[in-house]
Amino acid sequence: MASERRKDTALLAARAGRYREYAPPPALRRHFSRFWSHALHDGPPAQVAIVPDGYCDLLWIGGRLAVAGPDRTAAFPALRPGTTVIGARFAPGAAAPWLKTPLSALVGCSVPLADIGWKDTAEFEARLGNCPDPTDAMALFARLLEEAARDADEPARDAAVIFAAADGGRPASGLLGRLGMSERQLRRRCHHHFGYGAKTLERIRRFQRFLDLCRRAGTMPLARLALEAGFADQAHMTREVGDLSSLTPAVIFDQLGMPKRPD
Incomplete structure (x- = not known):
């Protein structure tokens, strides 16, 4: 019963406040795909759903730096x-080398950056803690990561290729010859760089295509949405969306189609 109520009442994170994305500075673009900020509205707390997207993020929240696996x-x-919340979304293949941690160890976790053993954590937290204005904190956050990038390992290029295939609706297994690896190696690389196997990554990126379509589909019927996103049919979409988000496609479509609340 509680699960069914959640499907009707949970609010997608993007609807629970003011969410904005920013291009990373040029020096960080090989390591991060987006910088973002999310200011939650005041008022009664809502049940907020943060849905999977295949990425890993660095967060500044509550006076602490954390990794959202x-x-x-x-x-x-x-x-x-x-x-x-201020965040930096790692580019595909960049998180595991930067953090020196396989993402399979971080699936479903939000971990203080200090617990991963990142040497600059205490200094960066102290500097960010002296910057209460969110806009200034975002600028400082970017500068601190530029400093850290000087010692960061390069992103894994094969991981970026795997992600791009999944993002475009193509099975990662079709890349085996191009990448020069076996199925076992592909599975190992996916778990290291994304936290799970290629098929799970493909399911999550198809779900994200569905979300993108909901934002711009207007009055498109759900059955058409399912086919455009790459699902076999509407029933397949309903199962997958429910498994990944605990929400129904109709609820998501209604939320993403709502006019945004004024700032």
């Missing part, structure tokens, strides 16, 4: 109203 299914964190 990749998710297999939606997370429902307890977030205080009025909280502002």
Whole structure:
């Protein structure tokens, strides 16, 4: 019963406040795909669903730096109203070398950066803690990561190719010859760089295509949405979307089609 209520009442994170994305500075573009900020609205707390996207993020939240590992299914964190989160989304293949940690160890977890043994954590937290304005904190966050990038390992190029295939609706297994690896090596690389296997990554990126279509589909019927996103049919979409988000396609379509609340 609780699970069914969650499907009707949970709010996608993008609807739970003001979410903005920014291009990373040029020096960081090989390591990060996006910088972002999320200011939650004041008022009664909502049940917020953070849905899987195949990425790993660095966060500045509550005075601490943390790593949000990749998710297999939606997370429902307890977030205080009025909280502002600043994040940097790793580029595909960049997180594991930067963190020196396989992402399979971080699936479904939000871990303090200090617990991973990142040597600059205490210094960076102290500097960010002296910067209460969110806009200034975002600028400082970027500068600190530029400093850290000087010692960071290069992203894995084969991981970026695997991600691009999944993102475009092509099976990663079709890349085996091009990448010069066996199925076992592909599975090992995917678990290292994404936290799970290629098929799970493909499911998650197809789900993200569905979300993108919901944002711009207007009055497109759900059956057409399913085919455009790459599902076999509407029933397949309903199962997959429910498994990954704990929401129904109709609820997601309604939420993403709502006019945004004024800032």
